[in-house]
Each structure stands twice: as C-alpha cells, then as structure tokens.
Amino acid sequence: MVRFFLWFLLLQATLFGLELTPWVQEWFVVPWTNTLAATSAGLVKLFDPEVLATGKVLQSASNGFAVSIEAGCNGVEATIVLVAAILAFPAGWKRKLIGLAAGIVAVQGLNIVRVISLFYIGQWNFNVFEWVHLYVWQALIMLDVLIVWLLWVRTLPRAAPATAA
Amino acid sequence: MRANSLGRFVLRVIAWLPLTFACWYLAAPLFVWPVAVLSEIVTRNAFGDLVKTVEQNGPLLNFITSLRPGQATSGAKTVLEVECNVLLFTFGLPMLAALILAAREPHRVRHLLIGYAVLLPLQTFSVVADFLKNAAILAGPAVASQIGFTSLQREAIAFSYQFGTLILPTVAPAVVWVLMHRRFLESFAGREGE
Numbered sequence: 001m002v003r004f005f006l007w008f009l010l011l012q013a014t015l016f017g018l019e020l021t022p023w024v025q026e027w028f029v030v031p032w033t034n035t036l037a038a039t040s041a042g043l044v045k046l047f048d049p050e051v052l053a054t055g056k057v058l059q060s061a062s063n064g065f066a067v068s069i070e071a072g073c074n075g076v077e078a079t080i081v082l083v084a085a086i087l088a089f090p091a092g093w094k095r096k097l098i099g100l101a102a103g104i105v106a107v108q109g110l111n112i113v114r115v116i117s118l119f120y121i122g123q124w125n126f127n128v129f130e131w132v133h134l135y136v137w138q139a140l141i142m143l144d145v146l147i148v149w150l151l152w153v154r155t156l157p158r159a160a161p162a163t164a165a
Numbered sequence: 166m167r168a169n170s171l172g173r174f175v176l177r178v179i180a181w182l183p184l185t186f187a188c189w190y191l192a193a194p195l196f197v198w199p200v201a202v203l204s205e206i207v208t209r210n211a212f213g214d215l216v217k218t219v220e221q222n223g224p225l226l227n228f229i230t231s232l233r234p235g236q237a238t239s240g241a242k243t244v245l246e247v248e249c250n251v252l253l254f255t256f257g258l259p260m261l262a263a264l265i266l267a268a269r270e271p272h273r274v275r276h277l278l279i280g281y282a283v284l285l286p287l288q289t290f291s292v293v294a295d296f297l298k299n300a301a302i303l304a305g306p307a308v309a310s311q312i313g314f315t316s317l318q319r320e321a322i323a324f325s326y327q328f329g330t331l332i333l334p335t336v337a338p339a340v341v342w343v344l345m346h347r348r349f350l351e352s353f354a355g356r357e358g359e
Contacts, residue, residue, distance in 0.1 A: 001347055005340070005344075008340075012332070012336070013328075016327075016328060016331075016332055017324070020324065020327060071327070071331060072330070072331045077331045077332060078335075080332075081332070081335075081336055081339075134252070134253060134256070135186070135252065135256040136186065136256075138256055138334065138335055139182070139186075139256055139257065139259065139260040139335065141335070142257075142260065142335035142336065142338075142339055143178065143260060143264075143339075145339070146264075146339050146342075146343075147171075147175055150171060150350075151171065153350070154171065
C-alpha cells in the first residue's frame, strides 16, 4: 500500500506538471476541451437544436447563455488522477490498459453529463449553477474516479502476485 | 463489507451527500475557523510583514496586507486586501464524510475527526497559494514589485495555486478515505495487503 501511494503521488504530480506546460496545453488540453464542447453540443442538439459550440464555449442561440469549459471542468485532472491510480496499482499491463480505456470513457462520460447539466442549470438559476459547479460536481467527478478505480481493482485476480507498477 | 456490495455502497454515498453538503455549508464558519488561524500563522511567519492579519467573515477570509494598491488614490484604502473563499478548497469534506459514513466501518466518528484534521493543512496550503496568486500575480506589477518575488517563485506560486485548486481539494479526501479504509479495500479487492 505504501509503495502504491508513493507511485500514485509521483505519477499524479508528474502528469499534472506536464498538463500545465504550454506544449501540452496547446496540443492536448485545448483540442480536448474543444472536442468536449463539440461533443456536448452534438448530444444536446438531439433534443435542443438551439445550441452552438464555438471552441470551448457552449452557447444557447435562443437566450445567449453560454458556459466556457475551463481547467478543472474538462475532466483532464480527473483523468490524470485515475491514470495515476491505475498505473500505480500492482497489476498486469493488459489489465491496466483495459482499466485505463474503460475508466477514461466512464470519467469523460460523466463529465459530459456535468457540462450539459450545468448548461441547463445556469439557464434556470445562476446561484444554483454556481453552487453545483463549484462544489457538487467537483466532488461527484472525484467520486466517479474513486468508484471506477474500485470497480477496476475488483476485477483483478484475487490471488494475483504483486508486480511492480 | 462484502465484495459484491459496491452498488449499495455507492447508493449510500449518494444518499449521504446531500446531508453532508448541507452540514458543511451551514457550519462553514466553524469548519473554516482553523483554516483561518493556520493561514494567518503561515503567512505571518513565512512572508515577513506581508500579511498584517487575516479576518474571517463566514466562509470568506480577508488577508489584510501591508502592500499598497497600485491604483491607490487619496481617501481610498491604503493597503491591499485579498479575499479568499475557503469553500472552494474544502468541498472535499462532505465527500469524505459521505464516504466514511457509507462504508459503515467501525470508529466512524474517529475517522471523521482524523480526516478533518489531516485535511486542514492541505486546505491551508490551497488558501495560502490562492492568496499568493492574487497578491503576487493578479494584483498587477505595482503590487508584485513590492513583494519582490523572483520569476521562479512566481512560477512556483502559479503551480501551487493550480495544484491546490484543481487536485488537492478532491484528491486529498479520496486518498485519506482510502488510507483509513485499507482493510475494507483489501477485502473488497479480495487481495492481501502489499
């Protein structure tokens, strides 16, 4: 357990430091965030055609309300935590890769729900939007990461020998 | 807890969250007070006379500095005051409480108290980093020049602020919970401890 946590903290700090570099911001974080906005808009358009995505901004054409997906809301940090937790945990590489693929889909899937829900909550009541945006969804996304990680740990063989991460 | 009860555990967490969030929000001045005290101790000892005092107003902290605002005019406030919303860095508390209560392990009250105590210095770190970011980076060059931080120190402040805002508030409670529930996790995973 101690070894797992040391690896987890090291990986997380390294990945987070990388995320903040201009190169990663330009070539990964910004395109990722724009894709998230476009995906969210694409899903919303299934039932609400009055929605536009411009860059990282999701906007209602009918009333002008818009949300901008900023750092902390694009799911990148949550994904970093999940990646660090899976890579640090003793398991075979095949299982780690499967866990990473499924886990990232699960975390980003809920993050799309977060973006879409905030888009509509903001149009309904801005005070509620602030509360849910700043506190509730932040906690729920990390809870999602924890649950996904627990589910992945549960799939590991019961008597599997520990291997170095 | 049996290994096949993850779904019920998650449902219990979700059920506890509204209550723990309500308690956290309503009792915020109480929870924030130790952070205010620690923040004042840290800033007054680590940064000379940069901070005169830290005042608490509900969940908000007001850092009264010795810095002159860049656009000060006669009759205006002569010192820079930096406001910090501590709730932004403590919302992991209700999440931790919900996890502890939902796990139904023994010593829940002790775990709640230990978790709160462990998170306090981390929350203080986030608050101090937020104050430094506002004072040394966002307040403008006139204020920054009075503080005299080097570019490397400003980079460190920016990184600390990002880490203290985007990672610590959510990850720290989860890590604390995992550390306090190792037996639960090991039985859950069906594995022996490392």
